Amino acid sequence: MKIISFTLLYVFCLLFTGEANAQNTKSVSSPDGHLEVRVAISNGKAQYSVHYQDKVMLENSPLGLVTNEGDFTSNMSFEDASTGKIDKSYTQDKIKTSAVQYQSNTLTYTAKNEEGKQIAYHFQVSDHDIAFRYELPKWGDTRATVVEREVTGFRFPSATSAFLSSMMKPMTGFARTAPSYESGYVTDAALESTTAEFGYVFPGLFKIGENGWVLLSETGVGSNYNGAHLSNFKDGMYTVEYPQMEQNNGFGSTGAQIGLPGFTPWRTITVGKTLQPIVETTIPFDVVEPLYEASQAYQYGKGSWSWIVWQDNSMNYEDQVQYVDLAAAMDFEYILIDAWWDERIGYEKMEKLIDYANSKDVDVFLWYNSNGTTNDAFQTPLNKMNTSIARKKEMKWLKEVGVKGLKVDFFGGDKQETMRLYEDILVDANDHGLMVIFHGTTLPRGWERMYPNFVGSEAVLASEMLIFSQGVREKEAFYASLHPFIRNAVGSMEFGGILLNKFLNRGNKKGQERLTTDSFQLATGVLFQNPVQMFGLTPNNLTDVPEFELDFLRKLPTTWDETVFIDGYPGKYSVLARRSGKHWYIAGVNAENTAKTLKIDLPMLKGQEVSLYNDDKERQPTLQTVKVGKNGELTVTVQSRGGFVITY
Incomplete structure (x- = not known):
């Protein structure tokens, strides 16, 4: 009798649990109905899954944050859900397409932790793209919080293979400037073999057996947050990881400080039966907006660059004149003058060189070392970009002498402190009519749209190697x-290519x-x-x-x-x-x-x-x-x- 009662109780509990999970499971599909995200709370943990054309692309994967004001990874309960639609168009002259129509269906899924504090998971689903982020509301009188870590996961079906580039070990490489997104790739790798010690950079590409492809990345990261990356494969999945403490010489937090109410950046998932949606996606730009207006109309184009082949010894007035003449002969708009120009040409003679370039209808980009204290990069100009006072003084001179853009090098980290530096450089540069290229740098995360004067990042094993x-x-x-x-x-991707010498x-x-x-x-x-x-x-x-x-x-x-x-x-x-x-x-x-x-x-x-x-x-x-x-x-x-x- 006791056995029968226990069995009935067990069955009742299973049915009750299943009914509860069914009640808190919410889904949102793409406008064409092929891509679906399902969100639920199971055993007190928030999770989501992704299906495309009725095929599983991501199995149940965890959602959640740990903050200094509360844990939102366990003992969660469902509060509310709402849906909506987005239909917008925009133009953008710096990405792979100039006019975009973005249509998506949305799901906002709200839950609370055991202390009664709420968190919302925002999902936007277009025909091939998913973007999602967390919203932390104001909890009572709490106006700010530190997000210490994230448990967001990506659990792929077993037939999946990976195409990934490993995260570099902090404070290694040239002058201890790593990480700078300059590693090689593994391709078609079994997930179990992707065990790089420091994980993998965004974006990451995955082949889901015969079902299609998935590209993972993130967007909308500025001074508001840190840059994240993928963990190595463990416990059957990848998770979002924050910067290692060792980055930037150990300075700065590994988490992110945000005001309340506040949002995390977007995690993005691009899905397709073929590679076409992967190549053609605009999701990094669809879900962000410009943070300020351009101070002027910026002109894009091509440039000559002596350092890549002729290296440091070319940093003299006579060689730069040759490269101005090369740019003019090729109808290029620019010349990039790289490291050591301040010492080997000098500010006074640089003004003369800029005048000569302008006489040939060529404008000038100048190189700068971003560094002050975070690594050992020694090339000059040094200590000109890392503080507001020095930066504004230098940019005032740059504007006066007619420089059109900067290439800023040697960042080496994804902490929020470094993201603030990127943004500060961009904002000040825009105030002075300057475009900015970043080198020795992180992945740009929606920056083409967020920052009007941003014109590219290296963040790849580029031509110098x-x-x-x-x-x-x-x-x-x-x-x-x-x-x-x-x-x-x-x-x-500022690769610096087109090398036509037989010997480099x-x-x-x-x-x-x-x-x-x-x-x-x-x-x-x-x-x-x-x-x-x-x-x-x-x-x-x-x-x-x-x-x-x-x-x-x-x-x-x-x-x-x-x-x-x-x-x-x-x-x-x-x-x-x-x-x-x-x-x-x-x-x-x-x-x-x-x-x-x-x-x-x-x-x-x-x-x-x-x-x-x-x-x-x-x-x-x-x-x-x-x-x-x-x-x-x-x-x-x-x-x-x-x-x-x-x-x-």
């Missing part, structure tokens, strides 16, 4: 085939041999999106590369009205189409060891005669006119470590 590392030169094509699907999918040094006769073709280099000018591009051309290229390559670079846009995924697989090859006005550029690269013949579908160019920049079997550059089929198909053979560009 092609100069320094044989291993990176050998993997150049491999990395290039990844960036459209991962790093460059969520933010502008001043002599161009022996040494660091370039292993990719000229057509590959031209293709990366299209594949890598950034509104201001500083290219690695050298003065000798004006006479030692084919004229048609130089003409291509003279005409190449740096801003785009539309971006379309054509074909590819990360780590193997990639083909994208970008449109500027009425002109189309279709570019591809091949990272595999043998030539690859592609039949590509170009519906926008049906029956049209187009220019094809490609490599012959001897890997020499060619230019020919070809006709796209009436069905929009064109067959192109791409050499190993080669590339192509189609223009119309």
